[in-house]
Amino acid sequence: MSLITIPYSARRWQHETDRQLLRFNVLVVHRRSGKTVKSINWLIREALQCPAHYAKTAVCAYVCPQFAQAKRIAWPYLQHYAGAIPDTKFNASELCAILPTGMRIYLLGAENPNPIRGLSLWACVSDECAQQPRSAWTQVLRPALSDMAPHGGGKATFIGTPMGRANLFAELAHPKEPLPGWFNTDLKWFDTNVIDPDEIEALKREMPDEDFKQEYENSFDASIKGAYLGKAMAQAESDGRITSVPYEPSLPVTVAYDLGVHDSFVAVFVQTVGGEVRVIDHLEVNNMGLPEIVRLLNQKPYVYDRHLFPHDIKVRELGTGKSRVETLQSLGIRAEVVRSIPLMDGISAARGLIQRCWFDREKAFTLVEALKLYRSEYNEVKQVLSNAPLHDWTSHHADSFRMLAVGLGRTLGTASQPIDYGVQRRATA
Numbered sequence: 283m284s285l286i287t288i289p290y291s292a293r294r295w296q297h298e299t300d301r302q303l304l305r306f307n308v309l310v311v312h313r314r315s316g317k318t319v320k321s322i323n324w325l326i327r328e329a330l331q332c333p334a335h336y337a338k339t340a341v342c343a344y345v346c347p348q349f350a351q352a353k354r355i356a357w358p359y360l361q362h363y364a365g366a367i368p369d370t371k372f373n374a375s376e377l378c379a380i381l382p383t384g385m386r387i388y389l390l391g392a393e394n395p396n397p398i399r400g401l402s403l404w405a406c407v408s409d410e411c412a413q414q415p416r417s418a419w420t421q422v423l424r425p426a427l428s429d430m431a432p433h434g435g436g437k438a439t440f441i442g443t444p445m446g447r448a449n450l451f452a453e454l455a456h457p458k459e460p461l462p463g464w465f466n467t468d469l470k471w472f473d474t475n476v477i478d479p480d481e482i483e484a485l486k487r488e489m490p491d492e493d494f495k496q497e498y499e500n501s502f503d504a505s506i507k508g509a510y511l512g513k514a515m516a517q518a519e520s521d522g523r524i525t526s527v528p529y530e531p532s533l534p535v536t537v538a539y540d541l542g543v544h545d546s547f548v549a550v551f552v553q554t555v556g557g558e559v560r561v562i563d564h565l566e567v568n569n570m571g572l573p574e575i576v577r578l579l580n581q582k583p584y585v586y587d588r589h590l591f592p593h594d595i596k597v598r599e600l601g602t603g604k605s606r607v608e609t610l611q612s613l614g615i616r617a618e619v620v621r622s623i624p625l626m627d628g629i630s631a632a633r634g635l636i637q638r639c640w641f642d643r644e645k646a647f648t649l650v651e652a653l654k655l656y657r658s659e660y661n662e663v664k665q666v667l668s669n670a671p672l673h674d675w676t677s678h679h680a681d682s683f684r685m686l687a688v689g690l691g692r693t694l695g696t697a698s699q700p701i702d703y704g705v706q707r708r709a710t711a
Contacts, residue, residue, distance in 0.1 A: 286330065288323065288366045295474040296320045304465040305431070307439040308454045311469045313497040315476050317441040321407045322359045324439060326367075328405035329385045332435060337385040340404040340430055345423065347413040347674055349391030353377055356389050356409065392418040393675060403427045404435040412445035412452065413655075415675035416648060417566070419450060444502040446512070448654040452502050471498045508658035510629050510671070511680070514636040515654045524650055527560050527642035529553070534587030535562070537579070538620075538686035540678045541595060541606070547575055548682040550649060551584065552639075552690075559690065561641045564649040566679070572606065576613045589615050590689035592681070593622045620689045625671075631687035632680070652679030 292300065293316055299309065303324075311317050322344065329342045344360070346352035360379050364370050369382040376397075377389035388398060392414035403426035408414065427436035442451055455466060471477055477485075477498075486494055496504035506512050518524055529535075533553040540548045547570060551563035563582070567575060579586070595606035596619060610617045632653075641650050652675070659672040671677060 286367055288326065288363050290319070290323045290363055292320070292323075293474070293476060295469055295476070299467060299469075300324070302465055302467070303439075305437050305463045306461075306465070307437075308451075308464065308466045309439065309441045309469075310444065310451075310455050310467065310500050311441065312471045312474065312500060313443055315469065315471075315474050318356060318409065319359055319363075321409065321439055321441050322356060323363055325387060325405055325407050326360075326364055326381075328435070328437060329381055329387055330367075330383065332383065332385055332404050333433065334383060336402070336404065336430065336433060336435070337381075337383040340385065340402040340435065341398060342385065342387045342404050343390055343395075343398050343406040343423070344387065344409065345390045345392050345395060345406060345414070345418065346409045347392050349377075349389075349394065351410075352389040352391055360387065360389065395422045398422065398426060401426060402429050404430050405437040406439075408438065408440045410442040410451075411440045411454070412442055412449040413674060414450070416450045416651070418675075443497055444500055444504070445496070446506050446509075446654055447502050448515075448651040455502070468500055470500050506655060506657055508672075509654070510656055510658065511633055511636060511653045512655075512657075514633050515650065518636055518639065518641065523639065524641045524643050526644070527562050527640050527646075529562050529584065530555075530560075531583075531585075535584040536588040536590065536686070536690070537586060538590040538682050538689055540592060540682035540685060546678050548678045549579070550646075550679075550682045550686050551582075552686060554690070557638055559635065559639045561639055561646045561649065563642065564646045564679075566648060572609050573613060576610070576615060579615075588689070589617050590620050590685050591617050592685055593619050595619065618689065620685050623688060628684040628688055629671075631691055632684045635683070635687040635690065649679050649683065652676040653683060656680035 295311070296316060309317060325342050325344055332340060344352065344356050346356060357377055361372060364379040364381065364387065367381060371380040372378070373380065379387040381387070385404070390397060395418045399422050403423065406423050406427070408419065408423065423438065427438060430436040440451060440454055444452065446452065455468065457464070471482060482498070485498065492504040493507065495501035530553055533555065536552050536554065538550045538552075547567050549565040550561060551565070553560045553562060565578065567578065589610075591607075595610070595617065597605060607617050607619065636653070643650070656676045657672055659670055671680070
């Protein structure tokens with residue numbers, strides 16, 4: 283291939299980091315440092331280095347928390363830098379650059395990384411990994427990298443700024459022990475010298491201290507902006523209530539569900555002892571029908587007592603004319619439809635329920651992560667928190683827990699802490 287010039291001039295920290303990169307790279311670098319530009323160019327370079335034989339079949343991917351975010355932030359950079367390569371083509375509807383070698387670079391949202399499922403992945407970037415579901419990496423990206431590793435590919439770079447410790451990015455940034463083939467770096471504002479010192483002083487004056495530490499000094503312990511349940515979950519962690527919580531065969535199991543968009547399905551399994559709630563298990567599946575989901579439920583060793591569902595399962599499907607309540611009933615599930623209440627009341631009920639909960643650290647790990655990160659949407663332009671939650675991977679998990687809080691409310695309510703949200707019971711035939 284002839285020499286290709288791309289209009290990218292690396293900053294000092296970018297150049298020094300490039301010399302140390304390995305197969306897997308975790309770059310914890312402060313806000314406005316140029317992480318996205320660097321990573322787009324790394325991905326283009328890796329794509330161009332793919333042998334011609336594999337470039338026709340393998341792909342590269344740049345993954346953001348949401349597809350809209352990839353389009354807004356990374357797409358202009360990909361067009362600009364890849365566009366400098368002669369004969370590169372772009373597919374705007376798929377956010378895809380097609381290099382002259384045949385290699386395709388896709389921009390994806392972690393809420394739906396399935397377009398590359400089953401494909402060979404030559405290289406990928408996970409941007410703002412802390413805001414992505416763990417399954418995007420473990421179930422889609424990591425397996426797709428495997429078969430290209432013997433041929434010089436199968437590489438991945440994780441970039442972002444911290445968002446607490448309850449996520450994959452925090453674990454990768456602080457592994458329990460060094461992993462072979464992994465490079466880690468942590469660069470704060472004073473390490474890169476990218477931002478003018480006067481601007482840093484202005485940021486310190488104008489930003490809350492915890493925000494500045496998170497965004498510019500890479501603090502993983504700063505509180506998460508707009509987190510609804512963060513303090514309650516932090517208290518649960520401090521109290522030692524996120525631990526091993528074994529299933530007690532003598533007690534029945536209550537399950538609370540959320541039926542999300544894109545066929546996402548989340549279930550939380552609990553046992554109650556007096557006013558204590560033991561979260562013993564958690565299930566998340568995608569693109570499964572109710573018969574398959576019920577089979578998964580029946581494969582677990584639990585004796586079920588109650589199944590708590592959101593009110594929208596009463597809506598009839600156009601294809602069958604049946605509601606999901608009726609379908610579940612035919613499959614042997616006695617559904618209880620939780621009363622619809624204002625969202626913030628439900629979040630308040632969830633906050634109260636956490637005070638009574640013990641969480642199994644292993645089986646409920648994803649749920650615990652989601653509850654810590656579930657937060658209000660933040661308007662970067664107006665610098666204010668929205669009245670509505672941010673709809674990302676945490677939403678379905680938090681919504682299933684909210685169903686649990688509302689559904690259990692009347693049972694667990696006390697004179698000092700009444701919760702009077704009931705359910706509408708549906709009996710089986």
